[in-house]
Amino acid sequence: MPLRLYDTEAAAVxxxxxxVPGAASIYLCGATVQAPPHIGHLRSGVAFDVLARWLEVGHGLDVTFVRNVTDIDDKILAKAAEAGRPWWGWAYTHEQAFTAAYDAVGVRRPTYEPRATGHxxxxVELMELLVERxxxxxxxxGxxxxxxxxxxxxQYGxxxxxxxxxxxxxEDADPRGKRDPRDFALWKGSKPSEPATASWPTPFGRGRPGWHLECSAMARRYLGDAFDIHAGGLDLRFPHHExxxxxxxxxGLGFASYWLHNGWVTQSGEKMSKSLGNSLLVTEVLRDTTPLALRYYLGSAHYRSNLEHSATSLAEAESAIGRVETxxxxVQPVLASRVGAAAPAPRIPPAFAAAMDDDLNVPGALAVLHDTVRAGNAALDGGHExxxxxxxNDVNAIVRTLGIDPLDPRWTGAGGAAATAQASALDVLVEAQLEARARARAEKDFAAADAIRDLLGRAGVVVQDSPGGARWSLG
Structure with a gap:
């Protein structure tokens, strides 16, 4: 079936x-590197990383993905001046922080990641063309x-x-030189209060680019006059994307064929932002949460929906990914015992594909994942290898497509090692209790055996007896 996406301009799926047949091109508005990233900044990175993966895996397309860096703007200049640092050093420091944050949650590096100052x-070429037209x-x-x-x-609007x-x-420039107060700045003339290094020569005088011009020029440079998808946060629809x-x-450029916008990460219904003082820095969150759980959480809601953050959000994500890993x-011993046996051919489960093709319905896709995990545990418990x-096989196909494979070595050393250690410790503890229960049953001490089973049940461990012995899973 075709992939269906909600296009903002069409206001329809x-x-x-x-x-271009066999290919897809995506431009994602990346970070304005004025400050360290909070988890709200990562929402678009995760959402459209999943889109790119699905275009490749589900539809066999060769994806060119561009995510820009805005490394010159009013806020960067102001914050750098306040900190007593060069604006370019301030921007680069925070660009590195964003790169580390994207890497931590498994967002793949884009095909191209242009900086505004490099283009x-x-x-200037695009601006001159607009003046000529x-x-x-x-x-x-002057x-x-x-x-x-x-x-x-x-067609404005x-x-x-x-x-x-x-x-x-x-409000992006002083209205004194505008014909209409609604006109927006393509270029901002240099000011005596700003560093000389923050301006470039043009036929109209020295200055620096406006935010909107930056993205149009970089998208054209790497994706051509027309491309498939322009993506970004909900807050960018107007005025930036308009x-x-x-x-x-x-x-005279065709520009984007589809416009996709992701919802915010909110707290108490408010958009997570520096101005509201409710941001959760990625570095702080990752002190107590594994990167894999953070990725799972950020991708768990439909990309167009707001994602409400609460004290339990990340713990619930940890539990969900823990059930998959368990x-x-x-099943690993079963797979190891079947070396040489015919294995099912790798495939994308049809229900998962249907959810993903329905405007990237990741919540529906995750429901398929957890249904499959439950069915797999039941099959193990019943001896149906x-x-x-x-x-x-289905679970592996799903988690690899979504970038949440808990056994992927990439998570080791980035929180994955801790998660693996926790899982191993849980295995040891549960198996020890099951051995004690087996001994009690052998000695016909059924009261002790039931007590052990009840204790495990209260800890969230479901024990089921089978002809091959007791099996367990996280309930």
Whole structure:
């Protein structure tokens, strides 16, 4: 079946049809590296990493993935000045922190990761094209600012379905040189209060790029005049993505065919952000949570839904991934004993594929995963090894596609080692209790045997007797 995705511009779910057969191109608005990342920043990285994996695994497409770095803007300059550091050093420090955070939760490195400051020539070229076509103008006051003329482009508002009459004045630059307060800055003339290193020469004067221009130019540089998917957070739809689309299409570019936006990570219904003071820094969260559990948690809600964070959120993710790992470890001896035997052919379970093709319905896909784990445990408990092996095959296909394979060596050393040690310790403790129970049963001390079973049950360990002996799973 076709992959169907909710396109913001169409305001509807559409069949995905790539521009180039056998390939797919994605541009994701990455970090503005003004401060260390909190877990809300990782939501888009995880969501669209899953999309890229599914395009490859589920649809056999060769994916080109671009995630940019905004390393020059007002906030970076202000925070660097406050800290007494060079703006470029401040930006690079936090860029490294974002890279480490993405790596920690298994977000694959993009095909290209351009920095805004490395693509000023492309930005100037695009800006000149807009001026030539009558969609942009240099400020008449000689400030060096260049603005996009929103009234010159009849399709302005097409992405987010806003009327120009309802658009508030753009606050990205001083309105003194604007023809219309709603015009937005393509270029910001240099100011005496700003470092000389934060400006570049243009035919309109020295200055630095506006945020919207940066992304349009970098997307064009790496993906061409038209590409498949532009992705980013819900908060970027307006004005950032609306302005990106307007300036690119006004320049005669096809730009993005599909627009995908992920929801926020919220606390008490509010968007996680520095300004609200409710951020959870990734470095702090990973002191108490494994990276795998954090990835699972961030990807567990539908990408378009907000993900509410609570004190129990990460513990629930730890438990969920623990159940998957327990099954995969339980089935390993069965797999080892069947060396040379015919194994089921690797496959993507149809129910999982149907969920993923339904606008990347990861909650539905996870439901298939946990149903399969339960079925696999039941097969083990009943001595039905062939069914257990088939379930393990399906589970492996699912967790590898979602990037949450608990047995993947990549998690070792990044919290995975601790998780493995915990699992091994649990195995030892439970097996010791089961041996004691077996001895009690052999001695016909059924009261003691039942007491051990009840103790394990209260700890969340389900014990089932089978002809081959007692088997256990996490309930």
């Amino acid at each position: 559409r069949d995905f049809a790539p521009l 000023v020539p492309e930005m 009558g969609h942009a103008y240099p400020a008449a006051d 400030s060096g600012d260049v603005y996009f003329d929103v009234r010159s482009f009849a 097409a992405l987010t379905h806003v009327s120009l009459d309802d658009v508030a004045p753009a 302005n990106e689309q307007a300036q690119s299409r006004a320049a 099954f995969l470890r339980r 062939q069914f257990a092996v088939a379930a393990a």
